Amino acid sequence: MDVEVVFWSVVLARFALPLLIPLFPLPAIIACLLLDGVDQTIFQTFGFDPPFYQSYDKAMDVFYLSIAYLASLRNWTNPSAVKVSRFLFFFRQIGVVVFELSGVRLLLLLFPNTFEYFFIAYEGVRTRRNPLRYAFKFWVIVAAAIWIIVKLPQEYWIHVAKLDLTDTIQDVPWFLPALVVAVLALLAVLYFFVRPRLSPADWSWKFRADPLPLGIDEASERAAYQAAHRKVLDATTLEKVFLIGLISIIFGEVLPGVEASSLQVFLGIAVFVVINAAIGLWAAKRGYSWNSAAVSFGVVFATNVVLVILADVLLSRGPGQLHLVDAFFFIFLFSILTTLYDRYHPIADYRAAGSDRTGVER
Structure with a gap:
């Protein structure tokens, strides 16, 4: 297959998938996240290394996160969560712009992409529970937890240590088993300790956006x-x-x-x-x-x-x-x-x- 066909197919997919986020918020943004994670691997598989990949990747990220932010304006019923979302989104946008203009990768650590996982967290809550249950303090705590526990280590891994997941799995024999064990341990904690302590769900699983007012x-x-x-x-x-x-x-x-x-x-x-x-x-x-x-x-x-x-x-x-x-x-x-x-x-x-x-x- 021609490498240009592969490249433009991936680019088209990265433009088209985000347009589903307003209607299917959680499945669509997870699909965007997965495609973001494997696009470089797809290019390398076909022997293609796009020039300025870092800038291209950031541009595609910013596009689908912009659609996600707009989807939060359309769909989110809790105005407190919208306020937190707005801050996290524009904070990251500013960091990416400064990075593009300066080339200092450390800025991507200082301006982590907390918005993306916050969006996923809100939509994860909404699949079973009414987000209006939770006040401003709750959403701030969720954002802070994602920022400190998830995004800072991830941003360091990607942008400071410059490590790639696929390469690390290939180069470090014990890394994949350790990663699988960590994921299973996290799922066990969620299932056996967190799930029983959750309040009853408000509705059955919902993955499509709610009707507008x-x-x-x-x-x-x-x-x-x-x-x-x-x-x-x-x-x-x-x-x-x-x-x-x-x-x-x-x-x-x-x-x-x-x-x-x-x-x-x-x-x-x-x-x-x-x-x-x-x-x-x-x-x-x-x-x-x-x-x-x-x-x-x-x-x-x-x-x-x-x-x-x-x-x-x-x-x-x-x-x-x-x-x-x-x-x-x-x-x-x-x-x-x-x-x-x-x-x-x-x-x-x-x-x-x-x-x-x-x-x-x-």
Whole structure:
């Protein structure tokens, strides 16, 4: 098999799988995690060693974690968990950007990817229990435990010691048996000591995302909510600037045709976010909305294609300065994240407002 076919098949899978996270949060993110763990092994099996693999891997990680963060806005009923999730996600994003710009691997230890396992922990709880049972303190303790016990050793193993699981299993004969024993011991502790002490489950196993709140499950309701509560320049727009701007910097470091500096990429994305916010708010106030995510994406994508062409004409750029492949990739990435953010963020705001009114523990 051609190595380029293998490479692009893996890349396509790493783009497609995350899009299932909003509907099947736990199975989809575990699938993303597993693919992340074996992609390099797949490349090596076919004799291919992608250049700048570290940056490519971080870019793919950031993409699927961004979709997971947006899924938490859509699905999570506990606003306290959303607050913890938001901090962990952006903390990691900042660390990855600084790593990409500096190349200092220690930064990935100082900014560990706690968000990913926190997402898995929340969804693991939700499969059997109502997350609203648990207050803010509980979610902070869960995040701290993951940070200290799981992620710090893992980040050290991968990014400081530069060890690979497959290579270690091959080079150290006792490592695999020890790993199996450790996993079995952990499962035994969970089954014999933790499980009997758990409170009764609230429902049978649930792996699909819960239905949206009735008051905001329709596109017209989300549009009305945005029209009533949003401004073009507000905290939501600022969050979206950093969400899309940071991931764009990371991808800008990976794509070979990007000539703009990281600051230029970020500022360019910020301008497009503000313009999109203005267009979106204008449309919401006039009642334009689409229940289909595919249609919404198509509208946003087409709008941004037009904006990029207009910007290119107005800036009077010379021939060859606009890299069409990179430009359309950024439009594609930008449009996916913008579409999902604008669909899901009002849901999180709606739930948080409901908690404020009812006094539910946050």
